[in-house]
Amino acid sequence: MSTDSMTPLLELRGLKKHFDISGDWFAGERKYLKAVDGIDLKVYAGETLGIVGESGCGKSTTGNVILRLIEPSAGDILFEGKSICGLSLAELRAKRKDFQMIFQDPFSSLNPRMRVLDLIAEPLRSHNVLSGEKLRRRVGELMESVGLSPSFITRYPHEFSGGQRQRIGIARALALRPKLIVCDEVVSALDVSIQAQILNLLGRLQKEFNLTYIFISHGLPAIKHISTRIAVMYLGKIVELATKEQLFRRPLHPYTEALLSAVPIPDPALARSRKRIVLDGDIPSPVNLPSGCRFHTRCPYAQEKCRLVEPALLVKPDGHQVACHFPLAETAGPLAAPAQPAAAMALAE
Amino acid sequence: MTTNQADPARSGEKAPLLDVRNIRTSFRTSQGLVYPVDNVSFSLDRGEVVAIVGESGCGKSITAFSVMGLLGDSGRVEQGEIFFEGRDISAMSREQMRGIQGNDISMIFQEPLTSLNPLLTTGYQIDESLRLHKNLSRKQAKEQSIDMLRKVGMPRPEAVYAAYPHELSGGMRQRVMIAMALSCGPKLLIADEPTTALDVTIQAQILKLMQDLRSELGTTIVLITHDLGVVAEMADRVIVMYAGQVVEQGDVYSLFQNPKHPYTRGLMNSTPKIHEIRDALESIRGTVPAPGEMPRGCRFSPRCPRAFDKCRTEAPVLQEFCGNYQVRCWLPEEQEVTLDEH
Amino acid sequence: MKRYLMRYALQFIPVLLIISLIVFVLVYMAGDPVALMLPDSATPAEIATLRESLGLNRPFLVQFWIFLTHICSGDFGMSFRYHADAMSVVLSRLPASVELGMLAMAFALAVSIPLGIWSAIRRNSSLDVLITGASVAGKAMPTFWLGLMLILIFAVKFRVFPVSGSGGLSHMILPAITLGGGAAAEIARLVRSNMIETLGQDYIRTARSKGLGDFDIIFRHAFKNCLNPVITMVTVQLPFLIGGSLITETVFAYPGVGQLLVQAVNARDMSVVEAGVFLIALIVIFMNMVGDVLYRLVDHRIKY
Amino acid sequence: MRTSHESPKPAAAAALARDPDTLRIGMDKGILSFDPQNNGSYGTPLMNVFDTLVRIDKDGNFQPQLAESFKQVDPVTWAFSLHKGIKFHNGDELTSSDVKFTLDRVTSDKSLIENARFSSIKEVKILDKYNFEIITKEPDPVLLNRLIRMGGSILPEHYFKEKGVSYFMQHPVGSGPYQVVDYEPDRRLILKRFDGYFKGKVSEWKKAVITVLPDAATRVNELVTGGVDLVTEIPPSEWSRVNGQKGLKIVDGNSTQVMLLVVNCNKEFPTSDRRVRQAIEYAIDSRLIVKKLFDGMGTPTRTHITPGILGFDKSLYDTSDYDPAKAKALLKEAGYGESKPLKLTLQIPQGRYLLDSELGQLIAAMLQGVGIQVKIELLENSRYVQVRNSNKNQALMLAGYGNSMFDPFLPLNALNSKVYFKRIGYKNERVDALLDKAMQTMDPKERAKMYQEVQQILAVDLPYIYIYNERYFTGIDTNRVSFDPPASKDILVEDIKKK
Amino acid sequence: MEAAAGASTKRKWGRTKSWLGMLSRSKTGVTGLLIVIFIVLVAVFAPWVAPYDPAKVDLAGMLTPPAWLSGGSMAHILGTDNLGRDVLSRIIYGSRVSLLVGVCAVLVSGCIGTILGVVAGFHGGWIGAAIMRLTDAFLALPAMLLMLVIIGVFGPSLITLIFVMGCTKWVPYTRLMRGEVLSLKERDFIRAAYSIGTRSHTIMLRHLLPNVFSTLIVISTLSVGSAIISESSLSFLGLGIQPPQVSWGYMLSEGQAYLSTSWWIATFPGIAITVTVIGIIFLGDWLRDVVDPRQQGR
């Protein structure tokens, strides 16, 4: 997909979100949790951008900041070329028609005391799009399009299974015909069988309504299945950004490599024969970030430079972006080549 | 590396470590009795890693709780026996059971976030079973606990010993759970979805840890999960459960290579795989029936793409295939099932 | 934590000031004390004279200003009723009230926690219904009724406790029970529902899986986890028990701040009301802080 | 606020309880302050600590107390001579200058509650250490009545001036038969017999412990359990418990308190019609009320002047004009009947007087019996006082007035149109003239006559409808004490005799 | 859509049925409902049920004990009070004021408290802080003073009484509701509502309020009892209802003086209050289940 010439649907410029966790007015020194620490990203119409990373690396925060559910600390968000950071709350509310979110937990993201009708109708009502019988009909259509029977319209969320609830969430996000949908871990809480249903549904809807997705997940297989491009986040920053094919064929960042190697493969023969990179230690605290490259504390290839200088996200000629002083393919580090489950990856595309 | 782990155990002892025979577990609910586990049998040899897989709600955890005697006030094992080292533990009093719980059999729970008491230090929670079962003094218990924490690969075990669960990351908490479960050197460890709540890098750490422990201590492990990837990496044998019943059972290689039950096959096909790329995933339509509303005949029949009349009227039984392989399905076993039927 | 407490204390200076001002306005609106001070036969002229000599005939704003300047220097003025420094009048009552309030709370806790736990363990049994009924009755029972009944039974009939008065623990037991009864009822209900919830938590199952007995499960694992609402209750109720127990104080002739304050309100004894409200506000604030410290002690997850 | 820090330990307090030389009294209310000139409440134990120049006896005669003798020199001058050798509790001798200091203080400091009652005094002239004269501004026939008031208690000039008011309040010194040992406000007052008392040993009790027990049931419970020897103010609802107990008894005493209806005679009220007022009086069966509420312990009255007080008129006392037929007739005459019933509001204080709301509801029921429609308005005490003092009283308002000066002028002057005209709306020139004159007449007999005439007029005009003269009820442990309650309601230890 | 509409009416009926079903399954719910219905009926039909005029003073029959005690008579089953009024009739009439005041006071204070609590929890910031400091101030303020002033301004009446109690009893609601809202606010569905573009007041009204409802029911049913009791002390001071009106609380206070000699005057209204409150609490427990869709059909 050649996208460079088009104006992106969404553009993030130096986006930062630092949570103030000092919590104390009189505290001498303020403490910040740097959940998102400078992200530049372009999302083009019709594509699916996947964001992966460990738990706590700032994926959800990024998603929330994009929708301004959390106010960014710095940086700019441009939607269709226009900044939405300066909008007043009322303007923003009107603008919300265009970008919607589907939440991670289908159990907690639906108000247990509202009926499906009200849940799906809420965005339409809030923006005074439709009312009365028309509204009801529209809700019925939406339910059908996500594969729910309209006869469920007066039920409460608890009367549905997890997959069905997630469909309600999707229907709600679709109600206003948005251009962009941020899917925050929409399948993580679901069973594999239902995961498949939802992933397929999202794919179908994307074609049908020409949607753009930002798909946030820590489940690599799912993200691989649905995305066109993938951004890998580590501790509030994007460390690698490439098309799905590039990323899975040849990851350039050691972190991506470790991530890929850690994914269990549901094939006993393959699983037990491949080489796994188990990262030591836990993700460092986002309050006291390590100096230099954020990953150096866990990186098997870390060198002196990594401790001192923070690498920038550089674009390779093929469009593959990586923030590493010693990207794997170039340095051809000791573990680089065999580490990739290359054989398995180069399957039919 | 763990391929033949089960063999020595099987030949070494005649009686299996755990033998679950036809158990049926009931729960009292406001709608009357429900049976989330119905007619489940399996046996475990010493040193084996057996995985139980299945969708959410199919009775995996309840099976484990039945073995542990943790069904609570409203549930009980209504039928069948559970033999642990030859003794029927399903008939034991709560008092007797307490001597086995945490000592001979221990369990790692599904949610490391909620399964640790948030108001007690991790050290206290590990010490507890040592003091109870091994009659250790506070000091001895502390030493052993810290030792155990070190064994599960915890950095700075002394600090972790004094920490509260909320001060630890998810992976650390899960390791505390494991340390807790292993502290008394159990013969059987039931790990209920030990990695589901964790992300891949931490999951990899934990899985590695469990493999190491098994090879070091020879602990028998029951691994409950719905992640087929984890199963493929860890298990010697796999038990597939659906709606409270065992539908397929066999060694990991045969099962993954040639799953016989349509449900198992459905599960495999709906799993997105990192080493393949497909346009659309196959999915099993419908959902797991609730314990109160089981369909007639084969419980999977409403969702089964290959169900025929008999399936809808008559419940299949678990049939033995070659060796230790069992399937609960009416499909003529001879009819070779191929992976790519669609 | 220290900083937190400091901030908390600072935040309350304006609150105290505002409370004082509200009280001033209310007392002013409630009418002046002169008519209440003088005997029934006082003539209008006599009333006017006294009012003037006490400065109560001055315009509202003037009085308000005088009050404001005094209160800022910590001077609450003289009590019209007692002809003594208002703050020292209130302070002289405080120790007795604090003692009684604490004992009442101790009693409430001693009774309600075991009962609450018990009815949680045996929930929906007849015992549970009985305890529920008793706590509802405890909440709906008027204080004077409870107090007088206790006196009639334990002091008059069986003579195990003195009827009234102060001095020693035995004098405080009946008033403490009377005062703590309502709080006990409420806390018992709270403990019950929290205990039920806690016993359903995953970590209780974890504890069971270790083979722990019921006692250990309840007291080592569950109890601490249902303390939070109890702490809230204690911190909300204690100021009431200390400052608002008119009936108990009257029935047991145990003069405390509650009685004093009501009498002062009735007599429009502005300075005493002001001083009393100020002190009670301090207690409320203090209890808020104590509550926060306790939360933190019980639950290390809470950060300030 | 503790007077001394050696307050008795609990054990000591318990020991006190059984001591044969200690009198234990349970009182319904405490003292508000030790300043006798600034103390709103009467019937307190304060008078054990202080002493006045003169006292009044049961028959209304003035008896010397601190003053050995006293006589009127001219219409405005009274000469007194003090007992010699009277000691204050701190050892100072009580002299004329103490008297002057005391009376000067109460007349000059307008913020003192007692100030108004002493305003007729112009000055105190010291003749010598023991002799002095009190000079009034105008002839004052009731000067001696003023001096018996609590405000006339003689204060120790030196001590008071040296230590200041607030110290005095905490460590009071008087010249009375008992001195203060320990005091906790609203809780307990412990008195010790003062050995230097000028009259010698007037009482057998070495000590007195006066406990405040605000709740009537609690007072009785303490008496029943032997916690106290004497308790004040026992309401009728508790009598049966006291009398039912062996060794306990209720003793009743005369008081000057009279319950009455303040009738609003202002034009806008139907009660401005005298016939209506009379009808109301005819409708109320005071004797039955006394019988039912107090078991007969009280006296129906048609006047405020009670026995023992100057101008007492027997014909109006212990009598009731109950006659419902006459009431109805009068109402009819005034133009009210079935078709046009008389409607009025009765204001009742709540908890201010003994059985006030019961009395009010009974009266309402009786008025309803003759066809008057009564709307009851219950008023909380402070609101009651406010309503009354701002003259917002309706047609009828229940009130109870005592007579702390034991002279007819205090209750009757209220009906002088110059005093409360707005409140009562009653003006009778003859009454005004008589009342004014009586205040300038020094001869008691003449004064008595004038007041009697006033009472007769009022009994016809009825600006106040009197109901009964209250008694007051003290419970005693007959094994320990005997007691003849005085009309002043003061609880004096010397009045309570040891058994 | 026809079908859906039909289904919805059917479901509605089904829902009502399931409420009743839930009620019939809950023994305490039935008990509570019966008690409350009984008392409401008694209150409504008081003139027909009561044997006597509750204000009728009878000097001949003062302090008659209940029928089963010696000296009692069947004419006054529960005895008479200090003015010879029939205790039973007074209890029957008293139910009117007591129920009205109890329920209305709780409604008023509950509304004030809940609104403030939800706003404080939802907005946080200085609005929230101001509201919470206000609750602190009200905790310290003597209720008596406030009552005196309000009643001084408006005069004593049933309305004033309810108003006064509303003004003094809202603090616990605010504190509790704020706590609930603070935790609800972090729930995903609130964020979801934001992301849709729902207005703040809609979020408070449609998302927060229904979810704090069950807590609200629990505390407010418990408060009805204390409201009835508070009415008594107010009325007894002359700040509440005026005779010939009666209320249970007023009877209690009137009977207080007679507790040690004629216990029945205060005890029977006390029992009436307790039974009513138990009924309301039981009913409240059931109501909490009814408003919770998750409990329906269980």
Ligand SMILES: Nc1ncnc2c1ncn2[C@@H]1O[C@H](COP(=O)(O)OP(=O)(O)OP(=O)(O)O)[C@@H](O)[C@H]1O
């Ligand atoms: N409101 C907040 N206040 C303070 N810290 C926050 C807040 N929200 C998130 N964080 C912190 O920001 C970091 C990033 O959080 P975020 O939820 O974006 O992670 P994530 O990548 O979505 O993780 P997960 O995979 O677990 O959902 C975490 O360390 C988290 O603790």
Ligand SMILES: Nc1ncnc2c1ncn2[C@@H]1O[C@H](COP(=O)(O)OP(=O)(O)OP(=O)(O)O)[C@@H](O)[C@H]1O
């Ligand atoms: N206490 C209980 N009372 C009644 N039914 C129960 C109880 N606990 C579990 N169940 C039911 O039993 C069934 C099996 O539950 P179980 O927890 O074993 O599922 P699971 O296979 O472990 O699923 P998951 O993967 O979600 O953990 C579920 O349908 C559940 O609703």
Ligand SMILES: [Mg+2]
């Ligand atoms: Mg997230």
Ligand SMILES: [Mg+2]
């Ligand atoms: Mg499970």
